[in-house]
Amino acid sequence: MPPEQPRDTRSARPGGGRVVLHVGLPKTGTTWLQALLAAHRDELRAGGVVYPFVRPGAMFHGAVEVRGSRARFGLAAEQVEGAWAAVCARAGEFLDAGGRTAVISHEVLGGAAPDQVERALAPLAGREVHVVVTARDLGRQATAHWQEEVKLGATWSFADLEREQLRADTGREPAGPDDGGSRPHFWHAQDLVGALQRWTARLGPDRGHLVLCPPPGAPAAVLWERFAEAAGVDPALVDPGLSLPGNASLGAPETALLRAVNRALGDRLDPRVRARVVKQGYAEGELAATGSARPLAPAGLAEVLVPATRAWLDEVAAAGWSVHGDPADLDPVLAPPGDPTPDVEAVAGVDPAAVAQRLLDAAGAAGEVAVRPRRRWWR
Template identity: 35%
Template sequence: MSRQLYLHIGLQKTGTSYLQGILLASREELLEQDVDLVLRRRAAFWLMLDVRDRLLPHDPAEAATVLPGLSAMLEGCTGSRAVISEESLSPADDTQIARLLAACGDREVHVIVTCRDLARQIPSVWQQGLQSGRRSTFARYLRRLRETEGTDASIWWQKDLPGVLERWSRHVPPERIHVVPVPPAGSDPDLLLDRYCSVLGVDPSRLDREAVGRGNRGLRLEQAEVLLRVNQTVPDGLKRRDAFGKVGKRYLSTQILGSAEGRRILVPPEHAAWCRDLSRRYVEHVRAGGFDVAGDLDDLLPRDSEFADGPEVVTDAELADAAIRALSEIVTRQLTEEIDRTEEVGVPREVQPDDRGWWRRLRR
């Protein structure tokens, strides 16, 4: 019997970080269940860059070695099944898909597509774009979505579920393409993992669910507005993938803004009917396509609670408060690091502040 390779290709913002974290923390347990996790996150990202012709001169040299070495890597795996997870593989075109599959050796390739109702995915993908340095407002982003619907515009790449399925099914039989809907809000928190593992043939109860959180929550409305304003003032020439990924995304967006509380980003009511209609068409396409479905396709139909009752507005006062909190957190971290550094070399602390009292005084 041929050995299998499961390519988890996305879509973006469909619980992929949560699933990847559990897989990575459970590598030994997966091996005991006859499954190899082939690439860690960075290597899987490099693979995607090479497959999609996105490698840049400032990317590390080893990034260009992953795709050429994939066949040998798979040959060296001990399990009968292997899995590669990288959510940005989904927009690959026919030539790129063929190049990737050619590197998979004699493996029987299966494709896993995690997907989510559009009313939750669209705001999540927009704020993720902000974390990568983009400067489009949510209102403009929604207008562009509707204007380019059904085209090959890059704004649609991670939301065009029928388009992704059609392209990949030209290379992999539909019965080996597994559609995994993300459960609606309020569901059993382990349900997505259970669905995913049912495709891999893995017992999810034996995996390390406690090693990671519940995935990347994403920015709230007020914090997204702060980041948008920052992006609009930072020169585009400084938004290199490596540099901005470290400073703008993993530090400012994730560590500083991502930890703050605020309002959820919701689709405005004027786009609700369009979003619902598009979601119904997606469900019908999957049902008619002969794909394997792990879960309930009705989970792709948006709930009323995913739409705003009116305009989503961040007031000047809310913006100022979110910005001040972010700046205070940055200063606090820098001061803490500086104090720790000076104490390590024997420099006495000149001040012994109440660690949290200063923030209470500032708020008053």
């Protein structure tokens, strides 16, 4: 008997509609876009578009299931098992009932390995599947990546990031599930070409779309309009002017203080508790409320980030993926020459040890203190 042939996910069944998989990248307005879609579910449905709802957190849990990374996020097996199939099934129900488009979105999907991509596409066999990758300039991505890791417990400086990741790219991706690879996490997470290659290998380049985040100061509506164009959705179905949650950023002194608090906390909180008490409550609540400007990556990084950006844009043009936005918007946003680096003194007059104890007390009062395994941030 001949071997089973791979299922063709390019061909669309009659009336099957379009499924748009928005797979990230991280820190590219994904939280805002997801909140915008969720806030307009009724309007989108009326316009033939579904942002499928199964239960709170289902898309995140489904993405984690696809990636096999529930331990990293501190999730129980019952939270993720079957979540991806359930989201895809809900999308399929809408399309089979006459809907035109289903949008599924989570940035955890962006780094999926080829076998994980196949796992994600399997429940969508026979549908017209399109993949959208959102990307932002590497200057802002560098500081955003650093801050996100510090919010999650890292204690390393921006100089550490620059040395160990930004200037240490090998370009080598993992060869298989047991190969950790030698590429720093920043580059794997931000490689827009790698993400498009893995996600469109079966689908074809005509199903891949690159959406470029607009430059600083641009209206929020610009990102939505570019995303809607890529997804084939009428942009008028939503109001991008709504006040919606996003990922709060920190100023340089607040980031330095959070690093010191993380050192004082050590490993005394597991990932779920840390995310709620430290990341959401303290970092994105108290510290972000100061309104300090996010630091800019040093001007000297232009020698690394500019060539990488140009090489990616050349590859995008050669591959034939659709680009939504001005390629110049990917020019790295960097500090002027001579400006201070993001590594500055912490907020004056605050005792990191006292803050750490306060956060431990808050977690302990809820019965949530637990030793967490040491996290290797460079993976």
